[in-house]
Amino acid sequence: MDSTKSPDEGSSRHPGSGDTAASGPAPIRFLAGRKVLVTGAASGIGRACAEGFAAAGAEVYVVDRAGETAKEVAEAIGGTAVVADLSEAEAVDALPDDADIVVNNAGLQHVAPLHEFPPARFTLIQRVMVEAPFRILRRTLPHMYAHGWGRVVNISSVHGLRASAYKSAYVTAKHALEGLSKVVALEGAPYGVTSNCLNPGYVRTPLVEGQIADQARAHGIPAADVVDQVFLDRTAIKRLIEPAEVAEAALWLCGERSASITGSSIPLDGGWTAR
Numbered sequence: 001m002d003s004t005k006s007p008d009e010g011s012s013r014h015p016g017s018g019d020t021a022a023s024g025p026a027p028i029r030f031l032a033g034r035k036v037l038v039t040g041a042a043s044g045i046g047r048a049c050a051e052g053f054a055a056a057g058a059e060v061y062v063v064d065r066a067g068e069t070a071k072e073v074a075e076a077i078g079g080t081a082v083v084a085d086l087s088e089a090e091a092v093d094a095l096p097d098d099a100d101i102v103v104n105n106a107g108l109q110h111v112a113p114l115h116e117f118p119p120a121r122f123t124l125i126q127r128v129m130v131e132a133p134f135r136i137l138r139r140t141l142p143h144m145y146a147h148g149w150g151r152v153v154n155i156s157s158v159h160g161l162r163a164s165a166y167k168s169a170y171v172t173a174k175h176a177l178e179g180l181s182k183v184v185a186l187e188g189a190p191y192g193v194t195s196n197c198l199n200p201g202y203v204r205t206p207l208v209e210g211q212i213a214d215q216a217r218a219h220g221i222p223a224a225d226v227v228d229q230v231f232l233d234r235t236a237i238k239r240l241i242e243p244a245e246v247a248e249a250a251l252w253l254c255g256e257r258s259a260s261i262t263g264s265s266i267p268l269d270g271g272w273t274a275r
Contacts, residue, residue, distance in 0.1 A: 028056065029055075029056055029057030030056055030057065030255060030256075031053060031056040031057045031058040031101075031254060032056075032057030032058070033057070034057070034058045034059070034100040034101060034254075035058065035059045035060075035061065035096075035098055035099050035100050035101070036053045036058045036059070036060050036061065036099060036100065036101035036102070036103060037060075037061040037063060037082075037095065037096060037099035037101070037102050037103070037136070037140065038050045038053070038060060038061065038062065038063060038103040038105060039063045039064070039086060039103065039104055039105050039106035039132070039133075039136070040063070040064055040105040040106030040107065041060070041061075041062040041063055041064050041070065041073060041103075041105070042062065042064035042066040042069035042070045042072075042073055043064075043066070043069060043205070044105075044203070044205040044243050045105055045155055045200075045203060045205065045243045045246045045247065046064070046103070046105040046106065046155075047073055047243070048243035048244045048246065048247035049103050049105065049153075049155075049246075049247045049250050049251075050062050050073055050074075050077055050079060051073075051076075051077055051247070052244070052247040052248065052250070052251050053101070053103075053250075053251065053254075054077035054078060054079055055077075056251060056254075058100075058101065059079065059080070060074070060077060060078075060079035060080070061079065061080050061082050061095075061096050061099065062074040062077075062079045062080065062081045062082065063082045063084055063086075063095060063106070064081075064082075064083065064084075064106070065083065065084060065085045065086070067081070067083040070082070070083055071083075082095060082096065086106050086127070086128045086132040087124055087127045087128050087132075089127075089131070089135065092131075092132050092135040092136060093135060093139065095136060095139070097139040097140055097142075097143060098140075098143050099140045099143065099144075100143070100144060100147065100149065100150055100151070101150065101151040101152075101153070101254055102136055102137060102140050102150075102151075102152050102153070103153045103154075103155065103250060104132075104133040104136065104137075104152070104153070104154045104155060104177070105155040106128060106129070106132065107125075107128060107129045107155075107170075107173070108124070108125060108128060108129075109125075109167070109170055109211060110122075110125065110167075110169060110170070110214075111166045111167060111211055111214035111215055111218055112166060112214070112218070113165075113166055113218065114166075114168045117168055117169065121169065122168065122169040122172075125169040125170060125172075125173050126169065126172070126173055126176070129170075129173035129174070129176075129177060130173050130176045130177060130180070133154065133177060133180060134180060137152060137180075137184060141184070141187075141188065141193065144188070144191065144192075144193045145188070145191040145193065148191060148192045149192045149193070150188065150191070150192065150193035150194075151193070151194055151195075151253060151254045152181065152184055152188070152193065152194065152195035152196070153196060153198065153250045153253050153254070154177050154178075154180070154181045154195070154196070154197045154198070155197075155198055155200075155246065155250075156174050156177050156178055156181070156197035156198060156199050156265065157170075157174045157199055157200060158199050158200065158201045158267060158269040158272050158273060159171045159174045160174035160175055160177060160178045160197060160199055160265065161178075161199055161265060161267065161273055162272065162273060165218070166214075166215075166218045177197065178197055178265060181195045181196065181197045181263070181265075182195070182263045185262040185263030185264075186263065188262075189262060194253070194258075194259065194261060194262035195262055195263065196253050196261060196262060196263070196264045196265070196266065197264070197265040197266065198246055198249050198250060198253075198266050198268060199265050199266060199267045199268065199269060199273075200241050200245075200246050200267075200268040200269060201235055201241055201267075201268070201269035201270050201272050202231040202232070202235075202240050202241065203240060203241045203242070203243055203246060204240040204241065204242055204243065205243065211226075212226045212227075215230050215231075227240075232270075234272045234275060235269065235270035235271055235272050236270055236271030236272075236274065237270035237271055238270075239270070241268060241269075241270065245268060246268060249266065249268060253266075
């Protein structure tokens with residue numbers, strides 16, 4: 001869902017590999033020799049993905065406009081920092097084009113009634129969350145096709161499957177990303193490329209935490225009530241999702257046993273869409 005930025009929480013396990021604490025087994029490096037490009041990778045879900053993919057043996061391009069933080073993450077995981085503002089087409093078109101795996105994660109949010117929603121903000125959200133993934137995939141798919149293997153993991157949202165009031169730009173962008181993912185799944189299948197969406201509910205990130213004041217104003221409730229009355233109102237599991245949980249699912253989609261999964265949207269929403 002609203003999930004792109006968060007505290008420094010990452011994943012160091014390959015799903016099914018067991019605990020990787022100091023006393024546990026080393027992570028399975030099943031992605032050794034692969035290159036992965038992760039957008040919005042300086043924090044939140046993106047950082048968790050960058051850490052998880054690096055632990056699985058991949059070479060990670062840490063893409064973010066927050067240059068210093070991106071460099072810190074890249075240094076910590078042995079990856080490569082790529083500082084880029086994804087709202088600028090020229091910057092997107094200059095990103096590396098040799099990724100075997102693309103994780104489209106970067107995003108932003110704005111909460112306001114539609115009749116008050118700033119058009120410039122609406123356009124910005126579409127550029128970062130729809131046009132940038134399109135441009136990235138347009139450049140990276142030929143590499144995947146040439147090698148007969150590729151994985152596209154789009155960090156969508158429960159808002160790619162359901163709508164909420166006051167989020168016209170975000171809901172529009174996530175629904176568009178869902179469509180883009182399905183087209184890539186159809187076109188990429190003959191070349192060994194899969195494309196899927198992950199659809200988390202509210203994730204414990206600064207992007208979510210930064211909405212609290214705006215949500216309180218929009219809904220006319222105290223800020224202290226936003227988490228329970230807005231964020232968790234429609235979920236069966238009453239807690240925020242952790243970034244590492246989403247990263248685990250992203251890693252699983254790149255494993256051998258998920259090779260037949262493509263064109264799918266996989267909710268990690270605490271039961272939101274079960275209603």
